[in-house]
């Protein structure tokens with residue numbers, strides 16, 4: 001066994017002998033509504049204190065799963081968190097919040113250990129993780145300071161990798177398999193007109209490559225890893241950009257084939273698809289949801 005590989009975990013329980021027909025092997029062989037159910041599972045959402053992350057946590061609870069949100073913010077967005085707690089209570093589910101910086105591995109590892117313990121008590125193993133925490137910065141490339149560039153890579157790339165790593169360690173330890181979704185961006189594939197965001201764009205391309213690389217390593221454990229790449233969504237992140245330069249919105253709208261920017265809710269169905277059994281044969285892939293932006297020049 002290679003050094004560092006967790007003991008007793010070479011093959012996931014989800015892997016069956018090759019003479020069993022694929023229709024009997026796939027967890028997707030069930031009624032369509034079950035393919036979008038997260039019942040009996042726990043999912044971690046980083047960046048779950050606001051914006052896209054907290055909306056994805058709501059989608060997870062609506063799909064019957066427990067959610068553990070973590071974020072560097074001291075507290076989650078008040079109104080949205082109150083709504084999420086209420087929804088969880090009504091559904092007999094749990095939501096928890098951890099203040100944690102995803103670039104600090106020791107902190108992150110402790111959060112995953114705690115979530116794992118609670119998930120075991122609930123009999124709802126940690127089978128999903130969404131790495132949604134990220135930062136953005138607009139600086140012309142001719143002036144981009146090295147420290148800022150490195151910080152962007154540290155949060156968006158190293159932080160997403162560490163999140164996936166600690167999620168996968170729990171899934172390998174319990175031999176449950178699972179689904180890890182890294183939130184990338186259409187900016188991982190294109191350079192956005194009117195936005196001077198070299199570090200951000202580079203970081204999101206790297207997130208897509210982290211996904212392919214770990215998917216290649218962890219398929220043997222029944223762990224799927226995919227990226228979800230949004231186009232422009234109206235959140236605190238983009239509000240800051242649009243307030244500084246309102247004319248940028250015109251450029252964005254020029255590529256909006258459906259006549260509007262995205263809303264966090266536009267990602268509820270895609271995340272449940274990627275986390276749930278419906279996407280059982282999908283790994284190492286990117287799902288771009290961008291209102292058509294990348295389809296036209």
Ligand SMILES: NC(=O)c1ccc[n+]([C@@H]2O[C@H](COP(=O)([O-])OP(=O)(O)OC[C@H]3O[C@@H](n4cnc5c(N)ncnc54)[C@H](O)[C@@H]3O)[C@@H](O)[C@H]2O)c1
Pocket residue numbers: 046047048049050051052053070071072073100101102103131132133134135136155159183184185186229230231232233234235236237238
């Ligand atoms: N808004 C968009 O148009 C858009 C488009 C494509 C991709 N994305 C991606 O979606 C994700 C969510 O973005 P959003 O628009 O909701 O932005 P947001 O700023 O509202 O949310 C990002 C969250 O990540 C948290 N965070 C930042 N650094 C962290 C760290 N080191 N540790 C833990 N938490 C940290 C922030 O506190 C914040 O709550 C990001 O990865 C972003 O790059 C957003």
